[in-house]
Amino acid sequence: MIDPQTLLANRFADALAAAFGEDHRATDPLIRPAQNPKFGDYQSNVAMSLGKRLGRNPREAAQAIVDHLDVQGIAEVPEIAGPGFLNIKLTNAFLSEQAAALAGDERLGVKRTDQPHSVVVDYLGPNAAKEMHVGHIRSTVIGDCLVRVLDWLGHHVIRQNHIGDWGTQFGMLCEYLVQVGKADEQTIGDLDDFYRKAKQKFDADPDFAGRARKRVVALQSGDEQTLGVWRALIRVSMQHMDALCDRLHITLTPEDVRAESFYNEMLATTADELEQSGVAKLSDGALCVFVPKYEAPLMIRKSDGGFGYDATDMAAIRFRVNELKAVRIVYVTDARQTEHFHKVFHTAQAAGWSKNVRLDFVPFGAILGEDNKPFKTRSGDTVKLADLLDEAEERAGAIVAEKNPDLSADERDVVAKVVGIGAIKYADLSGDRVKDYMFSWSRMLAMEGNTAPYLQYAYARIQSIFRKVEGLGPGAEGKGDVTVAHDAERALVLKVLQLTSVVDAVSEKLQPHHLCTYLYELSTAFSSFYENCPVLKADTPEERASRLVLCDITARTLKLGLELLGIDVLERM
């Protein structure tokens, strides 16, 4: 099956070719869902611009298109309105057919790509020296959604968790652990706690700071004792990270970790190559790439001969192209790194490393508190991710207990987890990622508006219907003929049919919030259907069977959509 927008675009291409010549087959027919039902279901805006280009009256151009357009069996003959809008109304028969077709389609109309790519998605990437905090949720949740969408479309997705496990602060930590005699993973304990203590000592005690710097050298030159301490530290940090990924249902695994230290051995050759090709030049003793528009260069090698993360990122991009065979690389990172990655991308292009490789930078904004300042605890500390998830589950639990006292304690706990974690993730995904967003418990856990609980509730209501169907005996299980008649049925089916174009848009623009908006609109369309169209108590058995199909495709669309966002559904809540 094929989604209406694509189908109409194909028919319009034929009409444009027939009316204006083959050259116009490739003209974008500008088919968009209509913003207002009174203008039909879809509209084409091509006649205005085309009329202009051809020096013809736009309404005449519109008429010429209509004269050559064959939408038999799909839509009514388009109406020409205003300056030359073509308003298209799909027939109820067509919508009914499409709905029935979706009932038998596991993929709900979303086709696998015919051009599968190897796509590297770089996300999460925490600093192994510290505990994960709220800041990490964005890259994690957004990146994982993009991974799920690309994977669902049939691409070969290679996840890369580029954790920070190298550099001066690890020298400091190793030195501190050795000194206090806690250099094995059983006794390391709270990561943030000893990071804070080590930092204090580093700042206050010049002797210690000196030994810490020596530790960096020892670490990077492979000193066994130091490496042992370092490995223990990293293991603790990884365990901490894995536990949080589990709670968040992130698809990253330990195998996806490719830490900064992994690139250590490649840094010198990376730098040499950039120097020999003339892309990088010496400046004040440091090896730099100067990128137009930016004053500060990308620093490939420091004047003391050491390497920083600029070099690591260049080594990583080379590795991803040459070894991982990526043809698209997606970086999901804080917007503050925009300039840095522009420089990295520019340098990769200049060096010829990324020919035919699409480099996507996916920036995201900050999380703000309700005071419009960076989100902190009451005492002003950064919020630990683990604490945040605890609180989400607690708050969700309290709401569940209040709203649905009939649930058993066990069931309530499950609902609390799914709703709480879902709400947090959805809040992070539902806005335009590049903007800062305001964190608000009450808004994200609300049952009204564009929230995870609202979507999960719509799904749970449908499941409730199906539980009752089973109780009523066989033969009514949501497959078979569909007859779309009621306005609410029309609106619901139209929405369901838009899934394909939305998923495609997300994979192209890498903006998960379009999927959220879509699922919210789908849910409101369902709520309206639910109010207006009795399912189990429909007037006739045929109508009942038809509406059960609509429930089925709606529920599966919601489930799939939420799954692509990384959010679970519930059978009851």
Next chain:
RNA sequence: GCGCCCGUAGCUCAGCAGGAUAGAGCAACGGUUUCCUAAACCGUAGGUCGCGUGUUCGAAUCACGCCGGGCGCGCCA
């Protein structure tokens, strides 16, 4: 100083590969439950789309210039 991002209803946000009367949710006011989960639904009210100029048949959307806010700017990551 240079650069990047943001500015839409009282609040939180969609819409911005130009398209018809700018949409939601909250808050305010009013209505809906012998009926599949009311954690819902329906309605009323609320907007010089920061300001200005330009391009266009048409601008919240594109360009330029202001104003306001955030962030980043050589050897930290």
